[in-house]
Amino acid sequence: MSNAIAVAGVGMHPWGKWGRPFVEYGVHAARTALADSGIAWRDVDFVVGGETVRNGYAGYVAGSTFASALGWNGARIATSYAACATGAQALDTARARILAGLSEIALVVGADTTPKGFLAPNAGERWTDPDWLRFRLLGMTNPAYFALYARRRMDLYGATSEDFAQVKVKNARHGLENPYARYRKEVAVADVLGSAIVSDPLHLLDICATSDGAAAVVLTSLDYARRHGLGGAAGPVRVEAVSTVTPTFPNTVIDMPLLSTDHAAGGAPERTFKESLALAAYEEAGIGPDDVDVAEVYDLSTALELDWIEDLGLCKRGEAEVLLRAGDTTIGGRIPVNPSGGLACFGEAVPAQALAQVCELTWQLRGQATGRQVEGARVGITANQGLFGHGSSVLLAR
Amino acid sequence: MTAARDMTAIPVIEGWFTTGEEPRLVASRCTACGTLVFPPPPPEAASFCRNPVCDGEQHEPAELSRAGRVWSYTDAQYQPPAPYVPTTDPFEPFALAAVELPEGLVVLGQVADGYGVRDLAVGAEVELVVESLYEDETGERTIWRWKPVVELGEEADQ
Numbered sequence: 001m002s003n004a005i006a007v008a009g010v011g012m013h014p015w016g017k018w019g020r021p022f023v024e025y026g027v028h029a030a031r032t033a034l035a036d037s038g039i040a041w042r043d044v045d046f047v048v049g050g051e052t053v054r055n056g057y058a059g060y061v062a063g064s065t066f067a068s069a070l071g072w073n074g075a076r077i078a079t080s081y082a083a084c085a086t087g088a089q090a091l092d093t094a095r096a097r098i099l100a101g102l103s104e105i106a107l108v109v110g111a112d113t114t115p116k117g118f119l120a121p122n123a124g125e126r127w128t129d130p131d132w133l134r135f136r137l138l139g140m141t142n143p144a145y146f147a148l149y150a151r152r153r154m155d156l157y158g159a160t161s162e163d164f165a166q167v168k169v170k171n172a173r174h175g176l177e178n179p180y181a182r183y184r185k186e187v188a189v190a191d192v193l194g195s196a197i198v199s200d201p202l203h204l205l206d207i208c209a210t211s212d213g214a215a216a217v218v219l220t221s222l223d224y225a226r227r228h229g230l231g232g233a234a235g236p237v238r239v240e241a242v243s244t245v246t247p248t249f250p251n252t253v254i255d256m257p258l259l260s261t262d263h264a265a266g267g268a269p270e271r272t273f274k275e276s277l278a279l280a281a282y283e284e285a286g287i288g289p290d291d292v293d294v295a296e297v298y299d300l301s302t303a304l305e306l307d308w309i310e311d312l313g314l315c316k317r318g319e320a321e322v323l324l325r326a327g328d329t330t331i332g333g334r335i336p337v338n339p340s341g342g343l344a345c346f347g348e349a350v351p352a353q354a355l356a357q358v359c360e361l362t363w364q365l366r367g368q369a370t371g372r373q374v375e376g377a378r379v380g381i382t383a384n385q386g387l388f389g390h391g392s393s394v395l396l397a398r
Numbered sequence: 399m400t401a402a403r404d405m406t407a408i409p410v411i412e413g414w415f416t417t418g419e420e421p422r423l424v425a426s427r428c429t430a431c432g433t434l435v436f437p438p439p440p441p442e443a444a445s446f447c448r449n450p451v452c453d454g455e456q457h458e459p460a461e462l463s464r465a466g467r468v469w470s471y472t473d474a475q476y477q478p479p480a481p482y483v484p485t486t487d488p489f490e491p492f493a494l495a496a497v498e499l500p501e502g503l504v505v506l507g508q509v510a511d512g513y514g515v516r517d518l519a520v521g522a523e524v525e526l527v528v529e530s531l532y533e534d535e536t537g538e539r540t541i542w543r544w545k546p547v548v549e550l551g552e553e554a555d556q
Contacts, residue, residue, distance in 0.1 A: 121481070
């Protein structure tokens with residue numbers, strides 16, 4: 001049995017540092033997605049909001065907040081929180097009700113208003129909270145974790161600071177024409193290498209910013225899409241798989257915000273957590289890495305994009321730099337990665353980001369990604385990881 | 399300052415590491431299957447074994463090896479946000495290392511005072527030391543750190 005559902009509509013609010021309440025961004029994205037779908041708000045029977053943890057109670061009950069801002073229409077609501085994978089978990093929640101036949105049209109919305117600078121834990125003394133302790137005891141910021149992975153790539157696979165800079169150069173170019181991107185400016189390798197080192201070996205321009213932004217997706221059953229002729233003759237873009245699997249013990253790669261790995265008495269497991277995220281998506285969809293035409297991956301740092309390319313099975317371990325240097329991951333290459341410009345051009349708006357990946361791939365598979373189109377793209381995959389065992393991979397096809 | 403110095407230096411968090419000549423990290427060990435967890439759970443907290451095939455709920459302190467090999471390393475060139483407690487103004491960068499211990503855990507820590515990323519390499523040997531992290535109203539608070547084990551003869555090159 002296919003687990004596919006239809007993407008009826010997508011919409012975003014441009015990423016930036018606008019300083020407005022997150023609800024405004026979310027409603028804008030939701031209305032844009034609804035208009036794109038041609039479905040009226042009153043017909044939506046399920047709303048899932050991506051929780052934001054930095055915007056008070058309204059953020060904790062995001063599903064309710066968005067539904068009420070759009071005007072109560074009697075729909076059922078849910079709110080999801082899965083750190084950076086929040087949007088994908090919200091999507092999966094909507095998918096489950098649709099596949100169960102309990103809902104027919106779902107609206108999924110993620111929006112955030114973020115503070116400046118390093119993401120820091122909420123205030124207070126919390127001596128049993130690992131996310132608090134990593135700052136208090138070690139001064140271990142998010143970029144410091146990204147830097148550990150980057151340094152390891154350099155040591156194990158011979159990656160260079162120039163390689164990392166080239167990822168930024170590529171993504172900056174990809175995002176130039178993206179109307180939703182926050183940074184739309186060419187960047188040279190020298191700009192990256194000349195920017196301040198935040199956590200060795202990563203420079204300021206290797207690391208993504210935090211942004212305000214919102215993304216929304218309207219989902220329906222395939223049956224509804226067929227009855228209403230959604231997507232025209234080619235049919236709608238379909239969500240073929242949503243993977244939100246947790247790690248399998250022992251997790252031997254140190255994950256933010258933890259201070260230690262699991263105890264691997266019998267050696268490392270067959271797959272890392274990030275590899276297992278992609279594998280679960282491939283297995284659910286019956287689609288393999290060779291079928292993928294385009295990928296949107298979570299480039300919290302430039303070096304992490306290279307890790308993801310391998311985690312998704314798009315090349316062998318340690319070969320991502322070869323693809324990058326050959327231009328394979330550039331639009332026009334064999335397997336373009338982050339045609340949207342990625343987090344490098346967006347900055348991270350946590351509860352919206354995994355949904356933004358789905359929006360971008362939807363436009364790519366429809367052939368609507370003006371100025372950044374991957375020609376003939378039929379299958380796209382997303383990848384993302386958040387704190388505390390959260391992560392996601394979404395497979396879309398048309 | 400004099401008053402603070404007269405007080406005994408105490409670990410910033412209780413039960414995570416020993417002090418003295420040969421300090422060690424203290425993990426908790428499941429009494430049923432031997433799985434180690436660091437950091438150990440708070441003394442008053444319940445402890446459920448992390449190993450999914452074990453339902454152990456009893457654990458005991460287990461000291462870890464003092465020496466390990468660098469899994470990866472980095473530094474903080476900007477002052478981390480609170481609850482990090484700065485001790486110098488202006489901020490002085492410090493290095494961080496993830497260290498693989500023979501038991502099969504990788505444990506993060508700051509790198510000992512006076513050492514930076516230039517003194518580190520993936521696979522290099524480091525050992526545990528205890529140093530001052532900051533001072534608060536109760537006196538000096540200490541933390542575990544990783545110190546590069548410099549081979550004889552290499553020191554002259556640095």
